[in-house]
Amino acid sequence: xxxxxxxxxxxxxxxxxxxxxxxxxxxxxxxxxxxxxxxxxxxxxxxxxxxxxxxxxxxxxxxxxxxxxxxxxxxxxxxxxxxxxxxxxxxxxxxxxxxxxxxxxxxxxxxxxxxxxxxxxxxxxxxxxxxxxxxxxxxxxxxxxxxxxxxxxxxxxxxxxxxxxxxxxxxxxxxxxxxxxxxxxxxxxxxxxxxxxxxxxxxxxxxxxxxxxxxxxxxxxxxxxxxxxxxxxxxxxxxxxxxxxxxxxxxxxxxxxxxxxxxxxxxxxxxxxxxxxxxxxxxxxxxxxxxxxxxxxxxxxxxxx
Ligand code: SF4
Ligand code: SF4
Numbered sequence: 354x355x356x357x358x359x360x361x362x363x364x365x366x367x368x369x370x371x372x373x374x375x376x377x378x379x380x381x382x383x384x385x386x387x388x389x390x391x392x393x394x395x396x397x398x399x400x401x402x403x404x405x406x407x408x409x410x411x412x413x414x415x416x417x418x419x420x421x422x423x424x425x426x427x428x429x430x431x432x433x434x435x436x437x438x439x440x441x442x443x444x445x446x447x448x449x450x451x452x453x454x455x456x457x458x459x460x461x462x463x464x465x466x467x468x469x470x471x472x473x474x475x476x477x478x479x480x481x482x483x484x485x486x487x488x489x490x491x492x493x494x495x496x497x498x499x500x501x502x503x504x505x506x507x508x509x510x511x512x513x514x515x516x517x518x519x520x521x522x523x524x525x526x527x528x529x530x531x532x533x534x535x536x537x538x539x540x541x542x543x544x545x546x547x548x549x550x551x552x553x554x555x556x557x558x559x560x561x562x563x564x565x566x567x568x569x570x571x572x573x574x575x576x577x578x579x580x581x582x583x584x585x586x587x588x589x590x591x592x593x594x595x596x597x598x599x600x601x602x603x604x605x606x607x608x609x610x611x612x613x614x615x616x617x618x619x620x621x622x623x624x625x626x627x628x629x630x631x632x633x634x635x636x637x638x639x640x641x642x643x644x645x646x647x648x649x650x651x652x653x654x655x656x657x658x
Contacts, residue, residue: 359497360461361469362395366476370658372516372537372576374485377476379469381489382461383496385522387555388543390582390630392617396492401461403437403444404623408456410435415451439625460624466503470511477513486514488539493520495528502531509534518578520554521561532568538575539658540565544586545594553585562598569602578658580611581643583632592646600650608647608654612640 360382365371371378383399395402412433417425424441425448428434435456448457464472473487480486487508494517495501501517508515516537523529532538542565543558544550550558569575577599581587599605612635621628635643640656647654 357500358463359500371488374483375479376485376488378488381491384493395460404458407435409454410456416448488516490518495523498525498527502527577608582613596650
């Protein structure tokens with residue numbers, strides 16, 4: 354039995370936006386990037402993390418008594434107020450067992466490849482009838498390279514189509530192999546200007562673009578995802594540079610323009626992290642113009658994933 358394990362923070366059944374057909378998408382925890390606009394902040398750290406929904410707290414105080422490091426404070430006046438000192442919290446999760454309201458939960462559950470595959474296999478009739486399959490995302494799907502490679506192989510042995518959603522910042526040989534062996538890649542391109550890329554995501558784009566060119570040269574089917582964030586990577590010059598690069602890669606099937614949104618904001622609160630992004634939504638008219646810009650480079654482009 355395979356003993357490799359990885360933490361999963363979410364599984365979506367019946368997704369239409371993570372590749373072709375109906376898909377089951379699994380999100381692995383851990384990512385080498387720290388994008389300012391990240392909408393899955395619970396996918397950044399590799400370890401399971403305490404998830405706090407303070408509004409569900411009834412003030413019973415059970416958690417205060419069991420916390421071994423005194424990280425929890427509950428006050429009742431003028432209303433119930435649950436405070437977690439994240440500097441003290443060790444994510445031991447002992448408080449979860451005594452919280453019955455759902456105020457304390459966790460992001461991330463460890464799975465072996467076999468355990469995860471058993472969950473994914475249950476949906477195989479949907480994959481078969483729709484031309485869908487399994488999508489492995491994150492976080493970064495290749496952050497656990499051996500695990501992801503093993504999962505891709507196991508799906509393929511069972512005739513299940515595989516897609517990997519990747520930020521492209523992959524340096525391990527098994528991580529590269531996983532990308533090479535998956536049937537489809539959803540590959541993020543967040544910018545061409547390297548200095549801006551470093552500032553926006555915490556890493557240079559050199560490895561990302563090198564991997565993208567390598568995978569495209571193999572003829573790998575790729576859907577490119579371009580997050581568009583006003584003031585960060587939406588200058589016309591930057592968008593044209595992205596479009597020009599993509600138009601030179603013959604195996605790009607489609608480009609998805611991902612306009613900024615704030616769906617992840619509540620998760621920053623649940624993690625006790627500060628939400629730093631402060632931008633306005635992109636008007637539909639401007640999104641259409643960006644789509645037209647990419648189409649003018651001969652790229653099959655759509656708005657959204
Ligand atoms: S996870 Fe552990 S350390 Fe953190 S608040 Fe709960 S009991 Fe305390
Ligand atoms: S155990 Fe849950 S409901 Fe009770 S005080 Fe702690 S967080 Fe609130």
